[in-house]
Amino acid sequence: MLSAELKETTKIIHQLLEKKMVVQLKSVGDKEDYIKVLHLFYSFFAALEVSVSKHLDLYFLPDYAQRRKTKALANDLKFFGIIPLPALADKIFLPEIKNHLQALGVLYVMEGSTLGGKIISKMMSRQAGIIGMCGLSFFNGYEEQTERMWLTFKQAIDQHIIQDEKAIVIQSANDTFIKFSNWFDLHL
Numbered sequence: 631m632l633s634a635e636l637k638e639t640t641k642i643i644h645q646l647l648e649k650k651m652v653v654q655l656k657s658v659g660d661k662e663d664y665i666k667v668l669h670l671f672y673s674f675f676a677a678l679e680v681s682v683s684k685h686l687d688l689y690f691l692p693d694y695a696q697r698r699k700t701k702a703l704a705n706d707l708k709f710f711g712i713i714p715l716p717a718l719a720d721k722i723f724l725p726e727i728k729n730h731l732q733a734l735g736v737l738y739v740m741e742g743s744t745l746g747g748k749i750i751s752k753m754m755s756r757q758a759g760i761i762g763m764c765g766l767s768f769f770n771g772y773e774e775q776t777e778r779m780w781l782t783f784k785q786a787i788d789q790h791i792i793q794d795e796k797a798i799v800i801q802s803a804n805d806t807f808i809k810f811s812n813w814f815d816l817h818l
């Protein structure tokens with residue numbers, strides 16, 4: 631199954647990223663620190679979303695429109711009175727997205743991040759004193775639907791991607807993790 635291969639081949643890089651993020655996120659102590667985290671995700675994920683939306687074949691993922699959008703990040707920033715800057719990550723910092731398969735590899739990382747998002751949300755709520763769910767919509771992902779949306783995503787890629795196409799999706803997912811990890815190092 632492609633979803634299992636993706637999990638396996640990105641396991642180490644995910645662990646490394648998770649570890650350094652947790653260390654860094656533990657030092658978030660107020661709203662200003664949290665806003666920096668929102669900016670970091672917004673500049674990278676919004677840039678990815680532009681490219682993914684251009685190249686994704688909706689036949690493979692009909693519920694794409696309902697999936698988490700970086701608009702949630704923009705709304706979270708607006709909640710704190712900040713208008714998100716139009717300056718997104720330059721393409722030299724992003725994984726290559728030139729076709730549908732690469733778009734799916736990127737989307738694997740973006741969708742999978744909703745699973746860790748729940749943990750990040752709890753940390754930020756506790757540490758930055760954010761009351762209620764306002765300003766946390768991105769990290770709350772699909773809330774109680776998160777597991778279901780993740781399963782549906784995995785089923786879609788497992789059903790539609792044939793053996794010869796797998797390597798491109800896997801390469802793209804790994805590249806996305808590396809690029810995000812580098813972006814994280816540059817900005818926090």
Ligand code: HEM
Pocket residue numbers: 633636637644647648651652655738739740741742743744745746747749750807810
């Ligand atoms: C504090 C940071 C993070 C924590 C604590 C965290 C934690 C987790 C957890 C608990 C899971 C579920 C693992 C499982 O069910 O087997 C997960 C899955 C995943 N996370 Fe993270 N994560 C973090 C950051 C990220 C980020 C920033 C990304 C992407 C840029 C990411 C991408 C993924 C992906 C793709 C999966 C799915 C793995 C699979 O195929 O099952 N995570 N994460």
